[in-house]
Amino acid sequence: MQSGRKIRVLIAKPGLDSHDRGAKVVARALRDAGMEVIYTGLRQTPEQIVETALQEDVDVIGLSILSGAHMALFPRIMELLKEKGLTDVVVFAGGIIPEEDIPELKKIGIKEVFGPGTPTETIIKYVLENAPKRR
Amino acid sequence: MVKIEEVVKGVLAGDKRSVARAITMVENSPEEAQSLIAAVYPNTGKAHILGLTGPGGSGKSTLIEKMIREYRRRGKTVGIIAVDPTSPFTGGAFLGDRIRMQELTTDDGVFIRSMATRNNPGGIAKATKDAVKILDASGKDVIIVETVGAGQSEVEIIKVAQTIIVIHAPGLGDEIQAIKAGIMEIADIFVINKADRENADKAVMDIQAMLQLDNKEKAWTPPIIKTVALTGEGVPQLIEKIEEHWRFLQKGLLHKRSLEKAEAELVEAIKDKVTSSIIKKLKREKRFEEILRRIVDREIDPVSAAEKLLDQILE
Ligand code: B12
Ligand SMILES: Nc1nc2c(ncn2[C@@H]2O[C@H](COP(=O)(O)OP(=O)(O)OP(=O)(O)O)[C@@H](O)[C@H]2O)c(=O)[nH]1
Numbered sequence: 034m035q036s037g038r039k040i041r042v043l044i045a046k047p048g049l050d051s052h053d054r055g056a057k058v059v060a061r062a063l064r065d066a067g068m069e070v071i072y073t074g075l076r077q078t079p080e081q082i083v084e085t086a087l088q089e090d091v092d093v094i095g096l097s098i099l100s101g102a103h104m105a106l107f108p109r110i111m112e113l114l115k116e117k118g119l120t121d122v123v124v125f126a127g128g129i130i131p132e133e134d135i136p137e138l139k140k141i142g143i144k145e146v147f148g149p150g151t152p153t154e155t156i157i158k159y160v161l162e163n164a165p166k167r168r
Numbered sequence: 169m170v171k172i173e174e175v176v177k178g179v180l181a182g183d184k185r186s187v188a189r190a191i192t193m194v195e196n197s198p199e200e201a202q203s204l205i206a207a208v209y210p211n212t213g214k215a216h217i218l219g220l221t222g223p224g225g226s227g228k229s230t231l232i233e234k235m236i237r238e239y240r241r242r243g244k245t246v247g248i249i250a251v252d253p254t255s256p257f258t259g260g261a262f263l264g265d266r267i268r269m270q271e272l273t274t275d276d277g278v279f280i281r282s283m284a285t286r287n288n289p290g291g292i293a294k295a296t297k298d299a300v301k302i303l304d305a306s307g308k309d310v311i312i313v314e315t316v317g318a319g320q321s322e323v324e325i326i327k328v329a330q331t332i333i334v335i336h337a338p339g340l341g342d343e344i345q346a347i348k349a350g351i352m353e354i355a356d357i358f359v360i361n362k363a364d365r366e367n368a369d370k371a372v373m374d375i376q377a378m379l380q381l382d383n384k385e386k387a388w389t390p391p392i393i394k395t396v397a398l399t400g401e402g403v404p405q406l407i408e409k410i411e412e413h414w415r416f417l418q419k420g421l422l423h424k425r426s427l428e429k430a431e432a433e434l435v436e437a438i439k440d441k442v443t444s445s446i447i448k449k450l451k452r453e454k455r456f457e458e459i460l461r462r463i464v465d466r467e468i469d470p471v472s473a474a475e476k477l478l479d480q481i482l483e
Contacts, residue, residue: 037196039259039284064260069284074267084273085266088280090188118185 040068040164043091045082046075047110050100055128055149059095062153063160079106083113086122092164096126096143103130103138111142121165127151172200176207182307184279191281194298201298208305213426215247215304216414217311219329221291221351224317226337227361229268230397232312236272237400238407239310245277247303250314251292254284261285265314279303290324291315297328297433326354327432330422331413333406335359336375338367352378355390356413359406363394388416450477 044060046053053075064070071089073082086094094114096107103126114122126138127147135146144163147156175193178186190208194201220228229250236246250265261284272278281299288294292315303311315325325332334355339362360371372392379390391409395402417425450456459477462468468476 037198039196039286041192060262064255064262065258067259069254069261069263069282071263071282072267074264074270077270078274081270081273085270087185088188088273089263089282090192 040093040160041071041089041091042068042093042095042160043071043073043082043086043089044095044097045073045077045085046097047077047079047082047106048098048100048102049076050098050102050128051075052099052128053097055099056095056097058153059097059127059156062157063095066157066161068160079109079113082110083117083119086114086119087117091122093160094122094124096124097128098126098130099128101129103128104134107138107143108141114142123163123165125159125163127156172203172207176204179208179302179306180211187279187302187306188281190302191283191295191299194302195283195286195293195295201295205298205301208301211305212301213304215300215308215311216331216410217300217304217313217329218410219313219315219325219332220335221315221325221332222317222335222337222359223340225340226317226335227395227397228314228317228335229265231335231359231361231395231403232314233269233272234395234397234400234403235312235407236269236278238403240272240275240277242407244309245307246279247300247306247308247311248278248280248314249283249296249299249303249311250280251283251285251296251316253316254286256287259286279306279308285316288324292324292328300328323351323354327429330417330425331356331410333357333359333410335361336371337362338365338371356388357406357409358390358392359395360392361395361397363402364396364398368394387421388413446478446481449481455480 042063044056046056056072060070060072071085071091073085096110098106107126111124114120123144124142125145126143130146130148138146145159175186175190179190190204193204220232222228232248236248239246248269252261252263252265254261263282263284266280266282269280273280283293283296283299285293292313296313300311300313313325313329332354334351337360358375360368362368372394375392393402393406393409395406459468459473463470463473
């Protein structure tokens with residue numbers, strides 16, 4: 034019964050940031066690794082991201098942000114996920130996120146953060162190892 | 169592990185999380201799909217199911233966004249299944265159709281689900297039919313299925329949808345040629361999108377000419393609607409035509425088509441069940457290996473071997 038299962042990943046771009054190269058690179062890499070990748074497109078509110086994750090029933094959410102607004106947007110996303118009961122979804126992130134912000138982000142439930150220059154193999158390996166085995 | 173009964177209860181109550189879970193179940197597991205569909209089936213058959221097909225880049229996703237808005241203005245709830253292809257090499261898929269619909273994601277009367285074909289041929293996934301039933305049972309008034317956009321052989325959609333909309337746009341290379349094969353015959357409504365562009369009228373005329381070639385007597389002649397999906401121009405007229413087709417179907421054709429669909433689904437289910445149970449039984453028997461050996465040794469061909477085995481079983 035496990036054979037039909039595919040890892041479903043949501044790659045989301047929160048806020049007004051329109052740097053989308055990284056998000057697309059990551060989305061393509063995960064697709065080529067055999068996953069089903071849903072991409073939100075640019076300028077998403079936390080509400081839109083969480084609602085999309087719910088409707089698409091994803092296993093993993095990857096947030097891509099280069100605008101510097103992560104400390105404002107990520108906590109709201111994590112709060113909404115909890116509100117909607119999506120606590121088994123693994124959330125990770127990438128983009129321009131200063132080292133000193135990472136401990137705070139991990140505290141609110143962001144599992145991992147990957148900065149510029151991360152090889153896509155590292156990201157694929159991380160998802161394969163950390164996607165929840167919930168069905 | 170989620171209990172199926174709980175998911176069913178949620179689906180019938182219109183709970184989005186349950187609907188999402190249910191669709192995952194029908195995608196991943198034939199066993200769960202069977203119990204789930206059995207439980208929700210009595211509550212299906214109320215929605216109007218639309219199929220939207222046409223070549224990539226013709227504007228399907230953009231048009232659907234505008235269609236949803238128009239339906240919402242009319243007080244209807246809408247479910248969308250947007251199908252994109254799975255890579256036959258990696259098994260992965262990039263599902264990007266909903267990008268153009270994201271503004272509607274947080275509307276409680278709208279549910280959008282992306283679905284990969286998982287290598288099912290014909291423009292939709294194997295689970296699309298079941299996912300439509302789940303959305304139907306959850307109370308959506310209108311369900312729109314967006315097929316993958318190759319524009320050639322997406323005719324599987326007729327097994328799922330009641331009103332088929334075939335979309336095309338000027339400037340997509342070999343023009344109307346792209347929707348000739350098979351697709352033309354299944355259209356209930358034609359849309360020429362990107363009517364803001366040159367040559368839109370030529371595309372309309374091409375379709376008209378093609379429709380005139382077909383001189384069979386028809387109770388419904390497919391209308392041709394021009395739209396600009398970017399602005400929403402022509403979309404109210406399109407929805408009007410869709411409603412007109414719905415009323416037309418309800419005059420009798422819908423019942424006839426439902427019977428045909430029921431027959432097709434029943435026959436397919438019987439085929440699946442019979443095949444898998446016979447194969448399972450045969451594989452346990454010695455003569456199965458024996459006959460495989462004989463096929464390899466060219467003592468008997470595969471089709472005659474199958475006939476022989478079946479004759480023995482059905483005796
Ligand atoms: C290219 C670029 C642009 C392009 C963007 C094109 C596009 N469509 O993406 C353009 C020219 C449009 C642009 C505009 C601007 N930019 Co700019 N831009 C860059 C630049 C040079 C490279 C970004 C990039 O594409 N890298 C390549 C990709 C592949 O790498 P990546 O995104 O980092 O992704 C990798 C990892 O971060 C990670 N990753 C990324 N996302 C995710 C998601 C997940 C889930 C995971 C696991 C991993 C992951 O994996 C990827 C692969 O390793 C950076 C500087 C830099 N070196 O990063 C500045 C930079 C991001 N921009 C910056 C700024 C300020 C701007 C502007 C505001 C400039 C202005 N004043 O107009 C505008 C804002 C535009 C907007 N509305 O958002 C700043 C941001 C500063 C900050 N955050 O504090 C930077 C850091 C430059 C700087 N040093 O000041 N920019
Ligand atoms: N000029 C013009 N462009 C349009 C119109 N409708 C859609 N487009 C553009 O056409 C492109 C393709 O639109 P989509 O909605 O993604 O088309 P699609 O048929 O869903 O494409 P696939 O998902 O690849 O099958 C986009 O760049 C749209 O902005 C229109 O009415 N006029």
